[in-house]
Structure formats: C-alpha cells, structure tokens
Amino acid sequence: MASSDETPAPMPRSGGGSTEATPGRAMGIGQKMMDKSAQMLQSLKPVRQTQQHVCTFSLYSHDFTRQIETHYYVTRLNQDFLQCPVFDSDSPNARLIGVEYIVSERIFEALPPEEQMLWHSHAFEIKSGLWTNPRVPGMIQKVELENLVKSYGKFWCTWQVDRGDPLPLGAPCLMMSPRSENFGMMKPELIKIRDAKYGFSREEIKESRAGIVEPDKTNPQADYWIRAGGGFALDVEAVDMKVRAAFP
Amino acid sequence: MATTGTPEAAKIPGEPTKTGTSLVETATGAIQGFAPINKIHQHLCGYHFYMHDMTRQVEAHHYCAHQNEEMRQCLIYDSQDADARLIGIEYIVSENLFMTLPDSEKPLWHSHEYEVKSGLLFMPGVPGPVQRQDLEKVAKTYGKTFHFWQIDKGDGLPLGVPQIMGAFTRDGQLYPEIAHGLEEKYGVSMEKEREKREYITGPEHGIHPLANGKGKGLKLELREVDCKQPVESVARVFV
Numbered sequence: 001m002a003s004s005d006e007t008p009a010p011m012p013r014s015g016g017g018s019t020e021a022t023p024g025r026a027m028g029i030g031q032k033m034m035d036k037s038a039q040m041l042q043s044l045k046p047v048r049q050t051q052q053h054v055c056t057f058s059l060y061s062h063d064f065t066r067q068i069e070t071h072y073y074v075t076r077l078n079q080d081f082l083q084c085p086v087f088d089s090d091s092p093n094a095r096l097i098g099v100e101y102i103v104s105e106r107i108f109e110a111l112p113p114e115e116q117m118l119w120h121s122h123a124f125e126i127k128s129g130l131w132t133n134p135r136v137p138g139m140i141q142k143v144e145l146e147n148l149v150k151s152y153g154k155f156w157c158t159w160q161v162d163r164g165d166p167l168p169l170g171a172p173c174l175m176m177s178p179r180s181e182n183f184g185m186m187k188p189e190l191i192k193i194r195d196a197k198y199g200f201s202r203e204e205i206k207e208s209r210a211g212i213v214e215p216d217k218t219n220p221q222a223d224y225w226i227r228a229g230g231g232f233a234l235d236v237e238a239v240d241m242k243v244r245a246a247f248p
Numbered sequence: 249m250a251t252t253g254t255p256e257a258a259k260i261p262g263e264p265t266k267t268g269t270s271l272v273e274t275a276t277g278a279i280q281g282f283a284p285i286n287k288i289h290q291h292l293c294g295y296h297f298y299m300h301d302m303t304r305q306v307e308a309h310h311y312c313a314h315q316n317e318e319m320r321q322c323l324i325y326d327s328q329d330a331d332a333r334l335i336g337i338e339y340i341v342s343e344n345l346f347m348t349l350p351d352s353e354k355p356l357w358h359s360h361e362y363e364v365k366s367g368l369l370f371m372p373g374v375p376g377p378v379q380r381q382d383l384e385k386v387a388k389t390y391g392k393t394f395h396f397w398q399i400d401k402g403d404g405l406p407l408g409v410p411q412i413m414g415a416f417t418r419d420g421q422l423y424p425e426i427a428h429g430l431e432e433k434y435g436v437s438m439e440k441e442r443e444k445r446e447y448i449t450g451p452e453h454g455i456h457p458l459a460n461g462k463g464k465g466l467k468l469e470l471r472e473v474d475c476k477q478p479v480e481s482v483a484r485v486f487v
Contacts, residue, residue, distance in 0.1 A: 001352055004473055009350030024318030024345055031317055034382055039289040042373045046325040046332035047288045047311045053280045062473045073285045075334075079269065080262030081405070083334040085323050087284045094284040096313075096321040099334060099396055101406050107261055115407055135280050147269065156396055156410050158337055167319070168339050169353050171468055172394055172410045183475050230475050234409060234468045236356065241465025242301040245420035248359075248460040 003171040004062040004233035011166065022095065023166050049075040052144070053090060055194065056131040057186055058155055058175040061224075061231030064183040068162050069194050070155075072100055080104035082151075088161050090134065098172065100155035108152040108219060116221035118232070119152040120177040123214040129205030130178050130186065134198045138208040150215050152222050153177065171234040176225060183225055260333070261404050287313040290382075291328065293434065294369040295422060296336075296393055296413035299466040305426055306400050306413075308393075310338055318342035326399050328372065335406075336395035336413065343451045346390040346459070354458035355466065357390040358415040361450030367441030368416060368427070372434055376444060388451045390459055391415065412466045417455075 054072040071094065072084035082102040087094035103111075108119065125131045126149045133141050155175040159168035178186045195202060225231050241247060292310040297303075309332065312322040320340040325332035341349075346357060363369040364387040371379045393413040397406035416422050427438055 002471070009352050011348050011350050011353075022315040022319050023348065024316040024342065027314055027317050031314065031382075031385075034378070035289045035314065037378060038371060038374050038382070041375075041378075042291045042371070043328070044288065044291055044311060045328060045330045046309070046334070047285055047323060049330055050282045050285050053282060062475075064475055071284070073282055076265055076269065077260055077331060077333070078262035079265050081260050085285065085334065085337075090281070090283060092283045092287050093315065095315070096284070096323070096337060096339075099337060101396070103405070104262065107405070110261070111405070111407075118409075133280065140279075144269070154406065156394070158339075158394055158410075167341065167345065167349065168392060169350070170356075225475055228472065230472050233471050233473050235471055236412070237467050237469050238355075238461070239300050239465040239467045241299065241461070242303055243421075244303050244423075246418065247302060247414075247421065248417040248455070248463050 001170055001236045002233050003173040003235075005170060008160075008163070008165060008169040051076055052133055052136075054084070054131060055090065055134055055198070056125055057178050057190065057194075058157070059178065059184065060157070061174045061176045062233045064176070064225070064231070066162055067178075067187055067190055069190060070097070074102075080107045086155065086157070088159075095159055095161055097159040097161060098155060098157040098175070100153050102148070102151050102153045104147075105150040105152070105215065105219075108222070113221050116219065117224040118174060119154045119222045120175075121218035121222045122151050122153060122177060123149050123218055124179050124184075125177050127206075127209055127212060127214050128178075128180070129200070129202060129209060130191065132198065132200060132205065138205075142208070142212065145209065146212055149212050152219070171236050173234070174232045176223065176231065179223060179226070181226070184223070259404060284313070288323070289313060291372055292322075292369060292386075293328070293372050293430075294363055294415070295426065295430075296395065296415060297421075298395075299412040299414040299461055301465075302414070302421060304400055305423060306335075306395065307430075308336070308338075308413075312340070318345050324393070324395070326397075333397060333399060335397040335399060336393060338391050338393040340386070340389050340391045343388050343390070343453065346456065351458055354456060355460070355462045355464075356412060357392045358413075358460050359417065359450065359455045360389050360391060360415060361387050361455060362417045363415050365442065365445050365448055365450075366416070366419070367436070367438035367445060368422065368430075370434070370436055370441065376441070380445060380448070383445065384448050387448045390456075409468050409470050412468060414460065417460060
C-alpha cells in the first residue's frame with residue numbers, strides 16, 4: 001500500500017446524506033453531556049494556544065493535479081517555529097487532514113539536505129495572496145507575513161478527502177506549496193471559489209503585500225520537485241517488529 | 249534499556265518569541281474564529297510505541313473532537329502544557345466503522361481494549377465514574393496513529409518521515425518504570441483502575457485479526473515518484 005495509490009480499496013459510502021459527511025451515527029445527548037462535563041474539568045492547554053487561522057492551498061507531491069484548499073490553525077512555539085493542525089475547512093465539522101510545521105529561514109538553512117527535500121517554501125504563496133488570514137485586516141496581517149514570507153513548511157496529509165475517502169485511508173502524503181512555475185501552478189477555479197467565499201479581492205491582496213520583502217531566492221533544496229521533476233510517496237512495509245514481549 | 253516517555257532533551261531551536269510578534273498574534277486571535285479547534289473537548293493520556301520497534305515507547309496526550317458518535321479525530325502532544333509539541337495525529341473509529349475499512353487498511357489500525365482495561369489510558373482531571381462512561385466506548389474502538397516528531401530520539405524538530413504507531417495489547421509490553429512514572433506524575437493507580445474497569449468489554453466481535461498490523465511490525469518508507477502534471481501544457485497566466 002502506498003500514499004500514491006490512485007484509488008484506495010473500495011469501501012461503502014456513508015448511507016444517505018452528503019458524501020462529504022464522515023460516516024457514523026450523529027452524536028447522542030449522552031455523549032454530548034459527557035463531553036461537556038469533561039471539558040469543564042480539563043484545561044486543554046495545548047489546544048488553547050492557537051493564534052491565527054490561515055487559509056491557503058496545497059498540492060500532493062506525487063500528483064500535482066490534485067490541489068486542495070487548506071486551513072491551518074497556527075501556534076507559534078518560538079520566533080523560529082510554528083506548528084499547525086490542518087483542516088479541510090473552517091467550520092465546526094471540518095475534517096482534520098494533517099499537520100504542517102513551519103520554520104524560519106535560519107532554522108531551515110541548518111537542516112541536513114536530505115531533510116530539506118521534504119520542505120516547501122512560502123514566498124510565492126504569500127506574495128501572490130494565496131495565503132490569507134480570513135477576517136484579519138491587511139495591516140495586522142502584514143507584520144506576521146513579513147516573518148513568514150521567508151519561512152519553510154513541511155506538511156503531511158493524513159486524510160485524502162479530495163479523493164472522496166470517507167475515512168482516513170492509507171499512508172500520509174507529503175504536500176507541496178503553490179508556485180508560479182509549471183507543476184506548482186494553482187487551478188484558477190479553486191482560487192476563485194475560495195476568494196468568493198471570503199470576499200477577497202485578488203488585486204487588493206496583492207497590492208497590500210507589495211511592500212513585503214521576499215527572499216532573493218528560496219533555498220533550492222526546498223520544493224524538491226522543481227529540481228527533480230518528481231515528488232514523494234510513502235509505502236507501508238510489513239517488517240519484523242523489535243519486541244520486548246509477545247505481540248499482539 | 250527503556251526509552252521512556254518525554255525526554256527533557258532537545259529544545260526546539262529558535263529565539264524566544266519577540267513581543268511584537270506575539271502582540272500581532274493576540275490581535276489576530278481575537279478577531280478570527282477557530283471553530284475546528286474549539287471543538288476539541290477531551291484530553292486522554294496514553295502511551296504509544298513505534299510499530300516497527302516496541303522498545304521505543306512514547307507518552308501521548310490526545311486532544312480529541314468528535315466528528316460524530318462513531319468517529320473522533322485527535323491531536324497528539326508530548327505534554328499537557330501550553331508549550332507542548334504537536335507530535336502526531338490519531339483517528340478513532342467505532343467497531344462498526346472499522347469493519348467498513350478495506351482489508352488492506354485494517355492492519356494500520358490498533359485496538360484499544362487493553363489500554364482501557366489495564367488503566368493505561370485515562371482522562372487527567374476527570375473523576376473515575378465519569379471517565380469510565382466514555383472509556384467503555386473507547387474500549388471497543390480502533391485507532392490509527394501517525395507520529396511526525398520523534399522526540400524520544402531527542403529530535404529538536406519534526407525530522408524525517410511519519411511513523412505508524414501501535415497501542416499496547418497485553419501485559420508485559422509496557423516498561424514497568426513507565427507505568428510507575430505515569431502513576432506518580434498524574435496521581436493515578438493503574439492497578440485500582442484495572443479493578444474498576446474489569447466490567448468493561450472490548451469489541452463485540454472480538455479484536456479483529458487484521459488489526460494491530462496483523463501481528464507484524466509496520467514501517468513507512470519514502471520513495472521518489474515522477475510528478476503527475478496538469479493536462480494543459482500551455483502556461484497559464486496567473487492573475
């Protein structure tokens with residue numbers, strides 16, 4: 001089994017209702033009440049550190065024809081490192097589709113080359129207005145974007161919802177960021193849909209970012225597909241497990 | 249030698265957050281809604297091991313949201329603190345949903361019966377009787393877990409490829425010193441919980457033979473592939 005499998009093995013769709021909905025019974029009152037009471041007792045600190053919502057786009061590194069709108073809920077751990085759960089929408093029933101990590105240029109430069117290959121740049125995405133912060137005025141966005149325009153990201157996608165998977169199937173996929181050249185170009189219709197949803201004006205966004213200084217060039221080890229003409233897939237291999245007791 | 253829990257170890261490289269940056273982010277946070285994150289309502293503490301190496305065992309703090317009664321999606325952190333590192337993801341499905349998975353998919357999922365019945369999995373801060381109401385359900389579920397950050401190796405950053413993780417399935421697998429460590433840290437007694445959870449049962453149809461890697465180890469291997477590119481060969485002008 002590989003993350004690059006075109007179609008996962010068949011499974012029944014959720015009976016009735018939208019094909020978008022995750023299969024399974026709706027929440028009963030009992031469960032809801034249990035959740036509420038537990039929620040009041042637990043502090044949930046790690047997930048109360050979200051500082052911004054980013055809406056942007058990503059592409060599958062093994063198939064650039066597959067492009068998705070992505071929603072990052074960003075937590076900054078220090079000046080050079082951010083961690084982001086990634087969802088397929090900003091609504092309460094959004095599906096958790098992966099994790100992106102973001103590092104500063106400084107940190108990225110110090111990574112070994114074989115690690116750098118797994119990362120993508122953000123400069124084009126930000127300058128071109130693909131990367132957005134819904135509902136945040138341009139002025140406030142600008143400060144953060146000046147930081148992030150030189151950053152690099154690593155995004156593993158664990159649920160291929162665009163393929164119609166009703167549940168997360170297979171191995172994670174390495175994702176890439178949009179670029180201006182060949183494989184990395186975004187389908188205009190996807191951008192239009194997103195911009196219409198949030199009332200974005202392409203022209204206004206690009207203008208507001210004109211003053212943001214992008215790096216002279218992004219590190220050529222990132223966006224590996226540009227040099228290599230190819231991406232990556234993950235294969236699931238059965239191996240002998242190192243054990244300390246019988247399994248399972 | 250046990251590789252235990254969360255090393256104090258490698259700090260994430262980087263400067264402390266500058267004041268200007270954090271002010272901006274506070275402003276942003278006040279304006280935007282974070283609906284998918286706000287749906288996370290539950291903290292479960294447990295332990296995972298790497299599906300190719302049971303001797304590497306990692307403390308895993310699950311922060312879970314229900315998609316519906318039968319499916320949860322969880323963020324996994326290395327601690328319950330504000331500066332916790334996001335190290336992985338777990339999806340949890342009911343037995344019914346597990347049965348709908350293709351047979352080739354089932355081995356990537358692990359059972360939860362032992363973790364629950366042994367007292368290893370618990371909800372910090374929640375009284376026993378309340379916890380057990382939910383854990384009765386969890387015992388019948390299956391989970392699929394990937395870790396992206398091998399903190400037990402001392403990695404200061406999430407390096408390399410994702411790792412499939414497994415869950416404990418019988419006595420003798422978890423290092424005793426880890427169990428003791430958990431009990432001290434969180435003021436729980438696994439022994440006492442085990443007694444109180446004796447009534448809890450696992451999946452109705454028993455643990456599926458294809459789950460838990462079919463009893464074998466699993467590893468993810470990276471492979472280069474040719475790019476599949478957009479059909480139009482004419483360069484599009486990006487406006």
